Amino acid sequence: MATCQNCNYKWTKKSIWKLGFSKNGAICTNCGQKQFISFETKILMTLVDLLPIVGVVALFLYPWYVKLSNFEEGK
Numbered sequence: 750m751a752t753c754q755n756c757n758y759k760w761t762k763k764s765i766w767k768l769g770f771s772k773n774g775a776i777c778t779n780c781g782q783k784q785f786i787s788f789e790t791k792i793l794m795t796l797v798d799l800l801p802i803v804g805v806v807a808l809f810l811y812p813w814y815v816k817l818s819n820f821e822e823g824k
């Protein structure tokens with residue numbers, strides 16, 4: 750499960766989903782630090798886009814494999 754890179758707080762599935770739909774990152778509910786989806790997760794999500802069958806499974810597992818970052822990466 751994704752943890753905040755600033756305070757190591759474990760994000761709830763709901764917060765992670767919110768972050769997934771936000772291009773500008775999301776605030777950690779524990780420390781207030783803005784977190785972004787890490788570059789490697791973005792690459793993974795791009796691969797998922799190319800393989801729709803994998804995508805359905807990946808979408809379901811998304812809160813478990815997503816990693817957070819203190820910075821907006823790979824812009």
Ligand SMILES: [Zn+2]
Nearest residue numbers: 753756777780
């Ligand atoms: Zn935090």
